[in-house]
Structure formats: structure tokens, C-alpha cells
Amino acid sequence: MKKTFFADVSLLFVAFIWGSTFVLVQNAISFLAPFSFNGIRFFAAAVLLGGWLLLFERKQIRYFNRKMLLSGMLLGVLLFIGYAFQTVGLLYTSSSKAGFITGLSVVMVPMFAIFLLKQRPGINAVVGVFIATAGLYLLTMTDTSKLNIGDGFVFICAIGFALHIIFTGKFSNNYPSLLLTVVQISTVAILSSIFAIGFENWQNAFQPDVVLSEKVLAGLIITSVFATALAFFAQTNFQKFTTPTRVALIFAMEPVFAAVTAFIWAGERLSYSAIIGCILIFSGMVIAELPVKKGVFLGKFKRKHAA
Template structure:
């Protein structure tokens, strides 16, 4: 139980990092297109972790094998797919709808975990998921219920992020954390760079004038080290001690942290419904953490014994 609480706390910190860097990324991609930005970001993160491996953990190099490479590449593929579908989908839909639909991975993860990993979610986790989804709607949506092709693409993004969480849970206990993280990050970097070559002006990745802009290099430095290298290293290491459903609920806090940091740093105002949404997402996460289902069963059993 102690390891699970430590894991959940560390993963919540990861969600905070992702949410807190949202404004930084938003500013940077006005100069460097999204796939190009992520290509450079993942590449820098991979090089940093590879350097760390060569200096401090060189003996682990002997543990690299085909199974590890394939597992890490599979995780990296889903990671890239999430960013790619979200980026393309945003061309056809609003950011608020994209944020809500992406957050629906919190619903998909328990389903994927049940069918792929045979992890049956507890009753309180399911209840927490439903409350979090309502909170996501209130936080991100403005009464928009229409569906277009951009929404479908972003839904594929939610599927991809959900699969990434589930696959991380599957492979994190089978292979060394650092090697698995490096493999998935380099895989995502390669796919991002290739996609940028076909769908964006990839030359901007090599444009010194663009990379020297404070908004770009500061965002690349912070996101590559904190939001990528550190964050995915933490997720890969600690997810083995918790369930995929709990991870999805914890990561549902990312838009909450994004909204709060936007309020503090960018002076963006939160509506009443957005504030209620933030509270519901937090409540959903807390409910999933509490052993409610166990308590109910225990109380029911006690009452049943008393009546017999």
C-alpha cells in the first residue's frame, strides 16, 4: 500500500508538470509547428537519458534485447500516435473539445486494462471515473455537442494515450526502467520527425533563428528534461505499483493544473463551471484512491452476520 501511495503521488507530480508546461508549449508552437516541436523535444530527452545511461548505468547496456526494443517501440508508437492525432485533429476542432475528448482516455483505460491485462476495476474507481468525466466536460466544454472529423481524430488520440498507459503498465515490470524509457522516447522522436517531414515545414527544426527564440528554446529545454525525460521515466518506473485505471484518473488532473497555471501565469479567468469541473476531477481521483468498495463489502458482511 505504501508503494502505491508513493507511486500515485509521483504520477500526480507528472500530471502537474504536464499541466504546468502547457502554456510554455502553446507559446512555442506559434514559432515551431507541433510535430516538429515534439520531434526536437523527444530527441533531446532521448539524448539526455542516453548520456545518463552511458555515464552512470553503462552495465545496463548488456540488458538491451529484442523483446525490450519491441516493447519500448510499441509504447513509443502509442505515445507518438496520441500527439499526432491530437495535433491533426486540432486543425478541424476547437481546443476545448479536443481537451475534453482527449480526457476521455480516463474512460477507455479501464476497458483496455480489463480486456488486455485482465485488471478488473473496483466499484469506487468506476464511480471516480464517471465523476471525473463530468468534471472534464465542465472544465473544457462550452455547450458544444456537434461532432466533426477533427473530433474523431482527437478520439483516436484518446485511444492512443489510453493504450500507452495500459502498455506502460504491462511492460514496466518486465524490463529495466531506463532502457524502456529511452526506447519509447527515441521511437516517438523518430515518428514525430518523419511526420513533420511530410506534414509540416520540417526545415524550421534546423532554423537557428527559430530555435534561438526565448519562447522556443526555453520550452524545449524545460519540456525535454522535465515533461519528457523525467516524466516518462517516473511513469515507467512507478506505474508497476498501481493500476492503469488509477493512473488514468491521476492524469485527468493535467487539464486542472493547466487551467490553474494559465490563471496564475497567463491571467486567464476560470468560469464557475470550470472551477466546479476542477473540483469534480479532484473528487473523482480521491474516490478512486479510497477503499470504498472494500468498506461497503465489510459493512454489508457485518450487518448480514448480525441479522443471522
């Protein structure tokens, strides 16, 4: 119980890091293209974690084998799909719609868990998912325009993130957390760099006036260390102590933290529906965390009819 609680709190902190750095990333990619930014971000994180692995956790290297490599690469591919299709989707759709569709991974995770992991979510988790989804709608879905191709791309992004949560839960029990994290982050770095060379003006990544500018440099340092290296290591390490559905609900707090930090740091105003949405998402997460007393309802039912 203590391990589960500590894992959930740690994952909530990960969601806070991702949400609070959203403004930093937005500012940075206005100067450096997204794939180039992610290529540098994930490469720097891979170097940091790889260096720590070689210096202090070298014993984990003996677990490196073909299956472990393929597992880490699969996680990296799924993570890259999430980032890549979200980026492409934002070229055609609004950020509000993208935020809601990405958040649908909260609904997808328990569905995937049933079919892929044979795990059925508890009643509290199901109720929490529906409440959190309603909150996501109120928080992000201010755009009522018709669906377009960008929404389809973002939907694929949501599938990628949902499957990443599912398979992280599966593989994290089989391999050392740090080693698995290094492989998946390195995979994202390589794929992001390839797409940057193919679709962006990647030469900007080597321009000192761009990379060393205040907003880009701050964004790269903070996201590389906290939002990538530490965050994904924490997810890989702690997800083994909880369920994929609870992880998805906890990560649904990311847009809440993003909205709050945007309000504090960027002066963005929150509408009444957005505030209600934040409350619903938080409520959904709390409800999913409440313990279920097995047999309470059944016991009352039996006593009532026995009388």
C-alpha cells in the same frame, strides 16, 4: 502500501508538470510547427536519458533484446499516435472539445484493463472515473458544436494515450525503466521527425532565429528535461506499483493544472463550471484512492438478517 502511495504522488507530480507546461508548448508551437517541436523535444530527451544510461546505468543494456526493443517501440508508437492525432485534430475542432475527448482516456483505461490485462477496477475506481469524467466535461466542454472529423482524430488520440498507459503498466514490470524509456522516447523522436519532414516546413527547426527565440528555446528546454525525460521515466518507473485505472485518474488532473497555471501565468479566467469541473476531477481521484474495506457491507447485511 507505501510504494503505491509514493508512486501515485510521483505520477500526480508528472500530471502537474504536463499541465503547467501547456502554456509554454502553446507559445512555442506558434513559432515552430508541432511535429518539428516534438521531434527536437523528444530527441533532446532521448539524448539526456541515453547519456545517463551509458554513464551510470550501463548494466541495464544487457537486458536489451528483440522483445525489449519491440516493447519500447510499441510504447513509442502509441505515444506518438496520441500526440500526432491530437495535433491534427486541433486543425478541425476546438481546443475545449479536444480537451474533453482526450480526457475520455480516463474511461477507456479501465475498459481496456479488463480485456487486455484481466484486471477489474474496484468500486471506488469506477465511481472516481464517472465523477472525473463529469468534471472533465464541465472543465473543457464549453463548445456545443456538432461533431466533426477533428473530433474523430482526437478520439484516436485518446485511444493511443489509454493504450500507452495500459502497456506501460504491462512492460514496466518486465524491463529496466530507464532502458525502456529511452527506446520509447527515441521512437517518438524518429516518428515526429519523419512527419515533420513530410508535412511541415521542417527547415524552421534549423533556423537560429526561430529555435533560439525566447519562447521556443524556453519551451524546448523545459519540456525536454521535465515534461519528457523526467516525466516519462517517472511514469515508466512508478506505474508498476499502481493500477492503470488509478494512473488514468491521476493524469486526469493534467487539464486542472493546465487551467490553474493558465489562470496564474496567462491571466485566463475560469468560469464557475470550470471551477466545479476541477473540484469534481480532484474528488474523483481522491475517491479512487480511498481504501475499500472488504466484507464490511456483507457483514452488516448478515448481522441484520441474523437478528
